[in-house]
Amino acid sequence: MGQRQKVKAQKRLSKPIEKREKTGKKKPAPKAGTQFVEFNEASWRPAEVFATAEDFMSCNEEGLMSFEVLNPADGAADVPADLDQYTFMDGDEFEASDDEQRPKKAKKGKQAVQLEPSPVADSHGQSDEAWRALGLHPALAAGLVAMGFEKPLEVQRQAIPHTLAGKHVFGAASTGSGKTLAFVLPVLDAILKQGLSADKGPIATVFAPSRELAAQIESVISSVVTAVHSTTPSVGRYFATSCRIVGGEADVKQLRALTKYPPHIIIATPGRLADLIETRSDVTALAMLPAARFVVFDEADKLLSGSASAFPETDVGRLVERVQACPGHRQVSAFSATMTMGATGRRNKKAKDAVSTLRARLPVRTVTMVDLTGDARTSDAAQLAPGLHLTKIKCASDADKLGYLLYIVYRHRVCDNLGLAGGEYCTPDGRIVVFVNSLATCNHLATALKELSIPVYQLYGDMAQKARYGALEKFKAAPGGSVLVAVDVAARGIDDPGIDTVIHYHLPDSAETFAHRSGRAGRAHAKGLVVALVNINGNDRTEFGTIVSGLRAKAVKELDVDSMLMPSVRQLGDMASELAKRLLAKSADGRGRRFERKAKAALDVDEADIDEATAVREARLDSTNRAAVIELRRVLSKTKLRPVNAKTLTSNPAARRALKQMTTAPTK
Numbered sequence: 047m048g049q050r051q052k053v054k055a056q057k058r059l060s061k062p063i064e065k066r067e068k069t070g071k072k073k074p075a076p077k078a079g080t081q082f083v084e085f086n087e088a089s090w091r092p093a094e095v096f097a098t099a100e101d102f103m104s105c106n107e108e109g110l111m112s113f114e115v116l117n118p119a120d121g122a123a124d125v126p127a128d129l130d131q132y133t134f135m136d137g138d139e140f141e142a143s144d145d146e147q148r149p150k151k152a153k154k155g156k157q158a159v160q161l162e163p164s165p166v167a168d169s170h171g172q173s174d175e176a177w178r179a180l181g182l183h184p185a186l187a188a189g190l191v192a193m194g195f196e197k198p199l200e201v202q203r204q205a206i207p208h209t210l211a212g213k214h215v216f217g218a219a220s221t222g223s224g225k226t227l228a229f230v231l232p233v234l235d236a237i238l239k240q241g242l243s244a245d246k247g248p249i250a251t252v253f254a255p256s257r258e259l260a261a262q263i264e265s266v267i268s269s270v271v272t273a274v275h276s277t278t279p280s281v282g283r284y285f286a287t288s289c290r291i292v293g294g295e296a297d298v299k300q301l302r303a304l305t306k307y308p309p310h311i312i313i314a315t316p317g318r319l320a321d322l323i324e325t326r327s328d329v330t331a332l333a334m335l336p337a338a339r340f341v342v343f344d345e346a347d348k349l350l351s352g353s354a355s356a357f358p359e360t361d362v363g364r365l366v367e368r369v370q371a372c373p374g375h376r377q378v379s380a381f382s383a384t385m386t387m388g389a390t391g392r393r394n395k396k397a398k399d400a401v402s403t404l405r406a407r408l409p410v411r412t413v414t415m416v417d418l419t420g421d422a423r424t425s426d427a428a429q430l431a432p433g434l435h436l437t438k439i440k441c442a443s444d445a446d447k448l449g450y451l452l453y454i455v456y457r458h459r460v461c462d463n464l465g466l467a468g469g470e471y472c473t474p475d476g477r478i479v480v481f482v483n484s485l486a487t488c489n490h491l492a493t494a495l496k497e498l499s500i501p502v503y504q505l506y507g508d509m510a511q512k513a514r515y516g517a518l519e520k521f522k523a524a525p526g527g528s529v530l531v532a533v534d535v536a537a538r539g540i541d542d543p544g545i546d547t548v549i550h551y552h553l554p555d556s557a558e559t560f561a562h563r564s565g566r567a568g569r570a571h572a573k574g575l576v577v578a579l580v581n582i583n584g585n586d587r588t589e590f591g592t593i594v595s596g597l598r599a600k601a602v603k604e605l606d607v608d609s610m611l612m613p614s615v616r617q618l619g620d621m622a623s624e625l626a627k628r629l630l631a632k633s634a635d636g637r638g639r640r641f642e643r644k645a646k647a648a649l650d651v652d653e654a655d656i657d658e659a660t661a662v663r664e665a666r667l668d669s670t671n672r673a674a675v676i677e678l679r680r681v682l683s684k685t686k687l688r689p690v691n692a693k694t695l696t697s698n699p700a701a702r703r704a705l706k707q708m709t710t711a712p713t714k
C-alpha cells in the first residue's frame with residue numbers, strides 16, 4: 047500500500063477546521079515561526095512542510111494524516127528526517143484552552159510533533175549535554191537543567207544508562223545521593239519516547255516502605271513533570287501522571303483517582319496496595335498493575351526483609367507473586383542506601399547474601415549491580431553520606447541527655463559550626479532533627495523544648511497521616527534552629543536540604559537505621575553534623591560500638607562541649623524536663639477525665655457525681671504548674687541563653703566574635 051493511500055485511510059479521524067470551531071474549542075494561534083509538517087506514515091519522515099496553518103488545515107480537511115511542528119528550525123531543509131528527534135504529543139492536549147484541565151483521552155489520527163532543538167542552554171547558560179549523554183529524552187534533559195540539576199549525580203550517571211538499555215538494576219548508594227531520579231528518569235523517558243498511555247494500566251509501580259518516602263517520590267516525579275512541561279510545553283502538562291496509594295489516607299479517594307485519571311506511575315506502600323488489589327479487581331489500574339513495565343523497589347532491603355519462609359506471606363511477597371505470575375516483559379529496579387551493609391555492615395558474605403536474597407525474591411535472573419557504598423571516602427564512616435561528620439557525646443545517664451541536647455540546639459542557633467574545625471557542618475540557618483525511640487520521649491522532649499521557646503515540631507507513627515505531612519511541611523518552612531523530634535517514621539524519605547544536624551537522642555537498633563536517620567542531613571553531598579548521645583553507663587556503649595563497626599567508621603570523635611556553659615544549660619534542661627513531665631501528666635489526666643465523663647454519660651451517671659477530690663487535685667496541679675512555668679521563665683531570662691548573648695553563651699573567643707556579628711547584623 048502506498049503512502050498516500052494509507053494516510054487517506056485515516057480521513058474519518060481528522061476533524062475539518064469548521065467543526066472544531068462549532069464545538070467551541072479554542073484553537074490557540076500557532077506560535078511565531080511554527081511550521082506544519084505532513085508526515086509519511088509508513089516511514090515516519092516529513093513528507094511536506096507548510097508555511098501557514100491554513101495550508102496545513104486545508105490539507106488536513108482533505109483527510110491527510112498530519113502532525114504539527116512546534117518551534118521548528120527555519121526552513122524545510124532543517125526538518126530532521128530522523129523520527130527520534132521528534133516529541134509526539136497528544137493533539138487534544140495541545141488544543142486544550144484550559145491548562146488546568148486534566149488530560150483527555152488521546153485521539154488517534156492526529157498528533158503534534160515537536161522538533162527538538164540541539165542541546166539547550168537555560169537562562170543561566172547551563173547546557174543539558176550531560177543529561178543527554180546518558181541517553182535521556184531531550185525534553186527531560188532540558189527540564190532537569192531548568193530544575194537546577196546541572197548534571198547527573200554519580201548514581202544517576204551509572205545506573206540510568208543500564209535501565210535505558212533494558213537491564214534490571216540494583217543500586218546501592220548513600221543517603222541523599224540522588225537515587226530517586228536514578229529510577230524515576232528511565233520511566234519518564236520511556237513514557238516520553240514511546241508516548242505510553244496509562245489507559246490500559248500503569249507503566250510503573252514504585253514500592254516504598256514508608257508513607258513519607260512515597261510522598262517524597264511522588265513530589266520528585268511531579269516536579270520533574272512540571273519542569274519538563276515548562277521547558278517543552280509541547281509534551282503536555284500531564285504526559286506522565288502519578289498516584290500515591292498509601293495507608294492513613296482515605297482509600298475511597300485513592301480508588302476514585304485510579305479510576306478517573308488512570309496514572310502512569312503508582313507509588314505505593316505495600317500494605318494498602320495489597321489490600322486494594324485483593325479487593326478491587328474491577329479497577330483497571332489495579333487489575334493491570336502486575337503487568338506494569340517497570341517495577342521499582344526503593345529501600346529494597348527494608349521492603350524485602352524477613353525470613354525466607356515468612357516472605358511469601360508478607361504484603362510485598364504477595365504483590366511480587368502477582369507480578370511474577372503475570373506474563374510479559376518488565377524491568378525491575380531495586381535501590382537502597384544500605385543494601386550492601388549486611389548484619390554487621392562489613393562487605394562480607396552476609397552483605398553479598400543480602401543482594402542474593404533480593405535477587406531470589408524479585409522476578410529477575412541477571413542483574414546489573416551499581417554499588418557506590420564503598421566510595422564515601424570523605425566521610426567519617428564509609429556507609430554514611432560523604433558530607434556527614436559523625437561525632438558522639440558521652441553522657442553519664444539518660445537524664446543527662448537533655449542538657450546536651452539543649453547545648454547543641456543553643457549553640458547551633460547562635461554559633462557557627464558548633465566550634466568544629468575543618469569545614470562548615472552546620473550554620474544558624476540549618477534545622478535539627480532529633481531521633482528518639484519512644485512516643486513518650488518524643489512528647490517529653492517536644493514539650494520541654496517548647497517551654498524553652500525553641501520552635502519544635504513532632505513526627506510519630508500514631509499521628510494522623512494528614513498531621514504527619516502537615517508537621518513536615520511546617521518544619522521545612524521553619525526558621526533556622528528549629529527542631530523536629532521524631533521516631534523512625536522520619537528516618538527514611540525526608541528530603542529537606544535545610545536540615546544540617548541530626549541528633550541520635552536514643553540509639554537505633556541497627557547500623558542501617560542509624561545510616562538512614564543520619565542521612566536526613568548532608569543531602570546531595572552537602573555538609574552535615576551527626577551527634578550520637580551515648581549513655582556510657584547503660585547499654586548505649588555496646589550498641590554504639592556495633593553501630594560504628596556496621597558503618598565502617600573510623601574512630602568517632604567526641605563533640606567538643608564548652609564546660610563553662612553546661613551548668614546553666616543543664617539547670618534549664620532539668621527545669622524544663624520537670625515542667626514537661628507535669629504538663630504531660632496533666633494532659634493525660636485531662637484525657638482520663640474526658641474518658642471518665644463520656645463513660646458516665648453513657649451510663650447515665652450525673653455529671654455532678656465527679657469526685658470532689660479530683661477537682662481539688664486538678665486545682666492544685668494547675669497552680670503548681672503555673673508556678674513552675676513562671677520559675678522557668680525567670681531562670682530562662684536570667685541566664686540569657688535566649689536570645690543570643692555572647693558573654694553568657696560561650697567562652698570561645700571565635701564563637702563570641704561570630705555571635706557579636708550576628709547580634710549586630712540585621713536578621714534575615
Ligand SMILES: Nc1ncnc2c1ncn2[C@@H]1O[C@H](COP(=O)(O)OP(=O)(O)OP(=O)(O)O)[C@@H](O)[C@H]1O
Pocket residue numbers: 194195196197198199202219220221222223224225226227382383538539541543565569570
Ligand atoms: N543531579 C542532581 N544534581 C543536584 N542535586 C540533585 C541531583 N539529583 C538529585 N539531587 C538532589 O539530591 C537530594 C537527594 O536526592 P534523593 O532524595 O533522590 O536521594 P536518595 O539517594 O534517594 O536519598 P535517601 O536514600 O535518603 O532516600 C535531593 O534534594 C535532590 O533534589
